[in-house]
Amino acid sequence: MLNYLWGGMLLIGVIYGAWQGRLPEITAAALDSAKEAVALCITMTGVMSLWVGLMEIAQQSGIIRQATKKIQPFVNFMFPGIPRGHKAREYISTNIIANIFGLGWAATPAGLKAMEALEELEEERRKSGGHPASRRGKTGTAVPRGTASNEMCTFLIINISSLQLIPVNIIAYRSQYGSVNPAAIVGPAIAATMVSTAVAVLYCKVMDGKRRA
Numbered sequence: 112m113l114n115y116l117w118g119g120m121l122l123i124g125v126i127y128g129a130w131q132g133r134l135p136e137i138t139a140a141a142l143d144s145a146k147e148a149v150a151l152c153i154t155m156t157g158v159m160s161l162w163v164g165l166m167e168i169a170q171q172s173g174i175i176r177q178a179t180k181k182i183q184p185f186v187n188f189m190f191p192g193i194p195r196g197h198k199a200r201e202y203i204s205t206n207i208i209a210n211i212f213g214l215g216w217a218a219t220p221a222g223l224k225a226m227e228a229l230e231e232l233e234e235e236r237r238k239s240g241g242h243p244a245s246r247r248g249k250t251g252t253a254v255p256r257g258t259a260s261n262e263m264c265t266f267l268i269i270n271i272s273s274l275q276l277i278p279v280n281i282i283a284y285r286s287q288y289g290s291v292n293p294a295a296i297v298g299p300a301i302a303a304t305m306v307s308t309a310v311a312v313l314y315c316k317v318m319d320g321k322r323r324a
Contacts, residue, residue: 151287158283166209166217179204189269189315190262199228203266210270213279222270226263233260261322265315272311274304 128137169175182204186193193199202225209218259267278300285293 151284154287155280155283158279162212162214162279163217166212166214175205175208178208182207189265189312192260192262193229193232197228197232199225199232199262202228206266206270210273211276213275213277215273215280218270222266225266229260229263229266232262261319265319268311268315269308272304272307274308275300 125137128134166175179201183200185207186200186204190200190203193203202221205221206218206225209215209221276297278296281296281300282293285296
């Protein structure tokens with residue numbers, strides 16, 4: 112759908128520019144944008160390499176392992192239905208930590224693995240008939256196959272709200288486009304993502320309470 116939307120916007124812009132007799136400006140803008148896109152890709156590759164390398168160092172040194180243990184109370188609070196020791200917990204923790212450090216590209220693989228692990232957990236529950244109360248309909252029957260579990264929905268919302276201490280992408284974009292102080296966004300970004308995460312947590316717990324009622 113987005114491909115059609117963006118394609119339509121580009122087509123309308125070109126047609127309008129041609130109608131206004133500004134095709135040379137459109138051609139120049141297209142070439143300049145292509146050059147900027149290549150430069151931005153190079154910048155983002157450097158930034159990504161730096162932070163992914165730091166993330167690997169943190170993982171090898173045990174910092175990630177310690178951080179994972181520190182956020183387990185939060186994981187227990189948000190995902191009480193996931194059994195202790197289940198692999199989904201590790202993937203969820205890794206995803207949250209990567210997002211906190213602004214490493215969206217490092218968080219994505221862990222997020223996908225978390226969803227796969229949660230789907231496997233749902234299949235195990237479905238086969239054993241062990242769905243928790245929050246996964247049953249008003250009649251007490253299991254929710255149909257193909258419906259996202261509570262844990263999946265909660266994880267998606269938490270992932271989207273994404274508390275970030277270091278918004279690496281935005282800092283890189285600001286640096287690429289000549290910002291005098293690219294890191295000035297850190298404070299506002301922390302405040303904004305703290306609010307979004309708090310709202311996400313509140314929403315998830317309220318909705319979970321309604322399902323259990």
